[in-house]
Amino acid sequence: MTNVNEGTAALVLGASGGLAQAIVSELMADAGIDTVIAVSRRAAPEHFVTAPAPPMWIETEYSEPAMAAVVEQLQCFAGRITRVVICHGILHSDSLWPEKRLEDISAESLQTVFQANSVVPVLWLKLLHRLLKSKQRCVVAALSARVGSIGDNHLGGWYAYRSSKAALNMMLRTLSIEYGRRVKNVKIISFHPGTTDTALSKPFQASVPSDKLFTPEFVAGRLCGIMDKAEIDGQLSYLDWDNKAIPW
Template identity: 35%
Template sequence: MSFIDEITNVNSLIVGASQGIGLGFVKKLLIDDRIAKIYATYRQKNTAEELLSLVNKYSDKLICLAMDISDESQIVEAVQQIQTEVNKLHLAINCVGLLHEGNLQPEKSLRQLNSENLLRYFQINSIGAVLLAKHLLPLFRHGERSVFATISAKLGSIGDNQLGGWYGYRASKAALNMFMRTAAIEYGRSCPKTLVVTLHPGTTDTQLSRPFQRNVPAEKLFSVERTVTQLLNVIEQLQEGDSGQFFSWDGNRLPW
């Protein structure tokens, strides 16, 4: 039995919901009768038009919040807004991730490294996530089963790294995995009913992966809808003892 089925009114939070996988989660949860509230964060209004348009149809269920995960004060403000309405969360999924933007592109060799780009990768992919864990903890301090999931990447697996390259992305996702593994241990003491996991979504047809899809076989390039369905299946099948683990979209554990 899924933890969602155990709770009559599930309060959820999707961080990074303006597009891609995050928006896909919002759309899927909006039509799920078990979900009472969806708090959805976006960074900029001009890239969140589709998300914001959903509020008109689902105003009783969907609450959109402006939040940049790289600014801790904005995380604090968003969490305070949630706390004015509810005193607990049952499901939080952090979908924020950075692979490329403008002049920042995955590095193919050491000569392409620069500290500014590396810091940007860590700020978005690693530090933002653990600050989220810091400020969401009070909302998970309750007696009902809950899940706090963060989208990671198989490229962040040190054990699986056979090809090299993509230094900043790989290292920031490896750091994310360590941050969330460590947070899982603290959550286990503070809110033992909450499972903290990292998830590899597979290669999904989003803006993040679009420049790098050329060599991906068609059967390994997932639609957003398929990725969301697969990841929700993994989340719903989590068991006690799974907290702090790193799961692939098919439910298999990935090596650190």
């Protein structure tokens, strides 16, 4: 990679997960990107540290002041960022599981899931807009999910995850309108990766046909291909891994 004060840059936020790491690798292999910046709560995995041209890795918490400090640290990249991928998200943890019935709903789980899936991604875009403003093309993708589609919800359940992704889609839709006025060089995509073989989907993979369980590398390649071809139109696109539109 070139000196960080030169050339174009790509930014991956929430970079420690399996799919996010694959996206970092895909962007590192893109000859049109000079510097890849990864932001995560965790330290860089060893394979990135020892890479011939490692990404710039920033560790942070996801409070708004900490995120603002990261954006300030990235001021030297102002006007040079051509790709942003927002990978934050939670579906389950040791103390949290997708709800199957009304009795499973809890305020604490709702707040945790909404904070990770809805609030943090939109705070990044609030904080980044001046950094992204430029005469050159910039594409932003946020990891959403098909289950965030209100029109496609035929099974119910998963109250927190479904609702948080629907909220993310609405906030991105609203934000894309304001970006269309103020940051006209940016295209925003709400992206459904399909069922990807990562820790997030691991407990639910048994019912997924083998040809519908994707490797992180496959999804990362599809996403970057979609971003490469996206039209800067001031609109939010809600797309799946096959570049097909999903109903709101």
